[in-house]
Amino acid sequence: MSKTKSQNTIKALEIMEGNRPDTATRILDVAERLFVEHGFEATSLRMITQQAEVNLAAVNYHFGSKDALFESVFLRRLAPLLEGCLAELDTLEARQGDLPLEQLVLSFIRPCLALSKDPSRGGAMFVRLLSRTLVENHRLLRETISQQYSVFVQRYTSAFQRALPHLEPEQLAWRMHLAFSVMFNAFAGNDVLKIFTRSQIVTARDPDMIVKYLVPFVIAGLVAPIEG
Amino acid sequence: MSKTKSQNTIKALEIMEGNRPDTATRILDVAERLFVEHGFEATSLRMITQQAEVNLAAVNYHFGSKDALFESVFLRRLAPLLEGCLAELDTLEARQGDLPLEQLVLSFIRPCLALSKDPSRGGAMFVRLLSRTLVENHRLLRETISQQYSVFVQRYTSAFQRALPHLEPEQLAWRMHLAFSVMFNAFAGNDVLKIFTRSQIVTARDPDMIVKYLVPFVIAGLVAPIEG
DNA sequence: GTCTATAGACCGATAGAC
DNA sequence: GTCTATCGGTCTATAGAC
Structure with missing residues (x-):
């Protein structure tokens, strides 16, 4: 039951925010822009996850490391x-x-x-x-x-x-x-x-x-x- | 007396190392190379002062800040x-x-x-x-x-x-x-x-x-x- | 001018609950 | 998959002895 409710909540949010992409894509999009603006070293995972509105640990969960994230972006x-x-x-x-x-x-x-x-x-x-x-x-x-x-x-x-x-x-x-x-x-x-x-x-x-x-x-x- | 001895020691070192430039110049030379190799953000004052063989605090004494050092280098x-x-x-x-x-x-x-x-x-x-x-x-x-x-x-x-x-x-x-x-x-x-x-x-x-x-x-x- | 020591903040990565 | 909390490390800058 609570699972169904949770899924409905997420779906409602997606519609509200216009088909919000999944976490990995959100990270890729924000990271691409920040790597361009500030460079690899000066872009922290905290900047990326805050602007992508995902949890800090999500980068390491989805990509493994900051280096691997960069490779995916590229x-x-x-x-x-x-x-x-x-x-x-x-x-x-x-x-x-x-x-x-x-x-x-x-x-x-x-x-x-x-x-x-x-x-x-x-x-x-x-x-x-x-x-x-x-x-x-x-x-x-x-x-x-x-x-x-x-x-x-x-x-x-x-x-x-x-x-x-x-x-x-x-x-x-x-x-x-x-x-x-x-x-x-x-x-x-x-x-x-x-x-x-x-x-x-x-x-x-x-x-x-x-x-x-x-x-x-x-x-x-x-x-x-x-x-x- | 101790001052004279200290100056003589420095002079001996200069001759030994072939007219070692003064601290500020050494910092500028090393910083220029490291800023090129690693970029501004990725170059730490520790890297600069270690390779220039000067004390960490020398950068802030001679230039005021990392930003000001960069401006001088440039x-x-x-x-x-x-x-x-x-x-x-x-x-x-x-x-x-x-x-x-x-x-x-x-x-x-x-x-x-x-x-x-x-x-x-x-x-x-x-x-x-x-x-x-x-x-x-x-x-x-x-x-x-x-x-x-x-x-x-x-x-x-x-x-x-x-x-x-x-x-x-x-x-x-x-x-x-x-x-x-x-x-x-x-x-x-x-x-x-x-x-x-x-x-x-x-x-x-x-x-x-x-x-x-x-x-x-x-x-x-x-x-x-x-x-x- | 040179040095030590350290403050105060931020970093990437991860363990573990849910 | 998502989250909190935190570890061990780095950073710039500075206070204060010499």
Whole structure:
């Protein structure tokens, strides 16, 4: 009897609060935002559980540790994103063989753009999380991720080689490095200049605007004449 | 008497250890490296004082607080670097009036390169610190720095306007944003792709190599044709 | 200026009741 | 699954001897 009453109470709360997600999901959502805002070290389990309105012990019950929670937060977004990029590559290459450079760049940008515009997947949150995690040099990136997703870079390197066949391997590696660096930081909203200025032009972070200015810049950099 | 003996002992130690810098400098040097490696939050005063071989209380004696120490670490490098860039601009503009784009880009890159190659100023350490601080959205950058150094961006914006007179203000703001983003992350050694691959080509971080591939990429992006 | 000792607060993790 | 209570550890900052 008391069990039934308890379940009814919970269901009433869910309806009241608009289908409140389960505890694990609530923790993931809040942790994602706090890890982005404050970083891994500066985000305490107490901050997470208070804002998620769950008990402190729930994190360790559902995820085992703070490190494991971080891994769950991270992989929840990374895996679908990279699979989306590779699916784009598959579709485009099946249709037309080797890709021209712009199609190749767009096959990466389109899934990033779709993610950035989808609030149900946290919007631009994950790109910013990746940015922080990269700079913080988290153990997860050095150990777990690099092995699981190396196929991603291999596929893109191979496609870029065919799109830019005149570039030597070292040239190509550097240009891909610079190109992905600028794409990635554009989506993450990392703006060095905003430190020093209050300009509102670039800070809007509208994803469509990013793409409008980003794509020509990246393409031009990739096809730049080789210095002699 | 005991004072003289104590001073002699210190002097002997200095000679033995090769002119050991004073306590404040030792703290600054170690803190700079640890803030880069572990971030502000994850770096404790205990880590700093132990590696600097000074007493724990020395930080609060010399700098007042952990926040104030961070500010000292940061401004010790930023102020001379930005002054170096503006001095380059002054010299070049005095010699030849409005600068062609490549000279303009180099007026920023040369001081960065000089800093990166100078171990006595911490080498590339400061660019990496700036990168972390930017991503960590530290209060210092939002409040103190942005006011003091806004003249830096104003000078460069004005010079870029004259070098690229056909660009509308919004176009120019975005291209400067993307250009400084890629230059800055190249010097900081931030490489998204290295997460997924073990390629050693780009990870060398040789500053001259960076410039060799960076400058053509940035120039090409800045002068890219405008999309119709 | 340098040091010891410690205050006062917060941390991640867990045992155990329900 | 959820909760309380708590352990053992860390942190920054400071008081006060020398």
